[in-house]
Amino acid sequence: MEVKGEKRTQIWQVPVSPGAGPEAFKQSSPILRAARILREGGLVAFPTETVYGLGANGLDVDAVTSIFAAKGRPADNPLILHIASLEAIHGIVKEMPPLAIRLAGAFWPGPLTLVLEKAAHVPPVTTGGLDTVAVRMPSHPVALALLDVAGVPVAAPSANRSGRPSPTEAAHVITDLFGKVDVILDGGPTGIGVESTVVDCTGAKPIILRPGGVSKEALEKVIGEVDLDPHVLAAQEVETGPVRSPGMKYKHYAPKAPAVLVEGEPPGLFQRLTELARELEAQGQQVGLMVSSELMQYWQDQAIDSGGWQIACMGSRANPGEIAASIYRCLRDLDQMSVAKIIIEGVPTSGIGLAIMNRLEKAAAHRIVDA
Numbered sequence: 001m002e003v004k005g006e007k008r009t010q011i012w013q014v015p016v017s018p019g020a021g022p023e024a025f026k027q028s029s030p031i032l033r034a035a036r037i038l039r040e041g042g043l044v045a046f047p048t049e050t051v052y053g054l055g056a057n058g059l060d061v062d063a064v065t066s067i068f069a070a071k072g073r074p075a076d077n078p079l080i081l082h083i084a085s086l087e088a089i090h091g092i093v094k095e096m097p098p099l100a101i102r103l104a105g106a107f108w109p110g111p112l113t114l115v116l117e118k119a120a121h122v123p124p125v126t127t128g129g130l131d132t133v134a135v136r137m138p139s140h141p142v143a144l145a146l147l148d149v150a151g152v153p154v155a156a157p158s159a160n161r162s163g164r165p166s167p168t169e170a171a172h173v174i175t176d177l178f179g180k181v182d183v184i185l186d187g188g189p190t191g192i193g194v195e196s197t198v199v200d201c202t203g204a205k206p207i208i209l210r211p212g213g214v215s216k217e218a219l220e221k222v223i224g225e226v227d228l229d230p231h232v233l234a235a236q237e238v239e240t241g242p243v244r245s246p247g248m249k250y251k252h253y254a255p256k257a258p259a260v261l262v263e264g265e266p267p268g269l270f271q272r273l274t275e276l277a278r279e280l281e282a283q284g285q286q287v288g289l290m291v292s293s294e295l296m297q298y299w300q301d302q303a304i305d306s307g308g309w310q311i312a313c314m315g316s317r318a319n320p321g322e323i324a325a326s327i328y329r330c331l332r333d334l335d336q337m338s339v340a341k342i343i344i345e346g347v348p349t350s351g352i353g354l355a356i357m358n359r360l361e362k363a364a365a366h367r368i369v370d371a
Ligand code: TXA
Pocket: 048, 050, 051, 052, 053, 054, 077, 078, 079, 080, 111, 113, 115, 127, 130, 132, 133, 134, 136, 138, 156, 157, 158, 159, 194, 195, 196, 197, 198, 209, 210, 244, 245, 246, 247, 248
């Protein structure tokens, strides 16, 4: 018996070997079938190089509406349209300003989303009623093959239930959306682990609305100075004003246990974080920690007993890309453990660190401690 509103979710494996391009997948049965499901108005979760996306035909009002229902997402939070080729953008935007042409040339396919004036036939449901539309050409070979074969712009938010961490593995999508989507394409873990950088290209000067896989520094090498929306980091919240990217005004993922983010540089950072964990432990609280491998090494060197703490290792501070790739998994892991408080180690905000800290500050609901 089928439960009303439930879908019979199919999970199809699409193993990706290193260096494989989209051509390797275009004739494969999972891609051909998933592309047809998209064209027919269904929902397909698929891997991208950032996080898994929950895709539907972005020009089909009913299909896009069903994305919001499956995620439990507020209707005024607009979606990103995903395309497989530059030509495909002409149907969905009014014009490509020179700035956007340069950014697309430098970073597509890749983890960059451009906000542009929308073409008339892009439905308001896709753009949350805005006159602008967000567009991205992902670089994941499975995503590119699916988009190319589907032949329609694919609206795809991250494939998590609204308010949960973005999925970086098919297992996360299964946890959140099984029974709510037609297909989950399992292409293994995503590489980057934080979402794309969203850049507003509609004004005279480009503005980063959401930091992500392409760093501010990398953007500036191509187009010169780029502004950062004041809502990106807590330190910038002094300024208020209208929120440009509707996604930023929503409560983002917050772990079940209250979290605090400790900011600073080692060794002060390591000392402060360790003190905090000890204080909470002394109060009889079960402590969860999200820390670097360097901090774990510091505990070992200082003979600090971390045996009573639940620890999720984010990777090495020397490799921020590794940390970006693991933060959502660590947050999901800590939620599985029964901890009363979570302490998170902050990282420098250069490069991909800006995106990491933007997500961690939100997870900590802006409870920040300076070391
Ligand atoms: O990496 C990614 O971008 C992933 C993968 C699946 O491509 N997608 C993703 O989508 O993160 P989503 O829906 O979780 O986040 C889209 C963000 C939201 O913050 C939304 O408010 C913003 O982009 N956005 C979308 N359209 C916009 C528009 N027209 N103007 C301003 N912001 C927009």
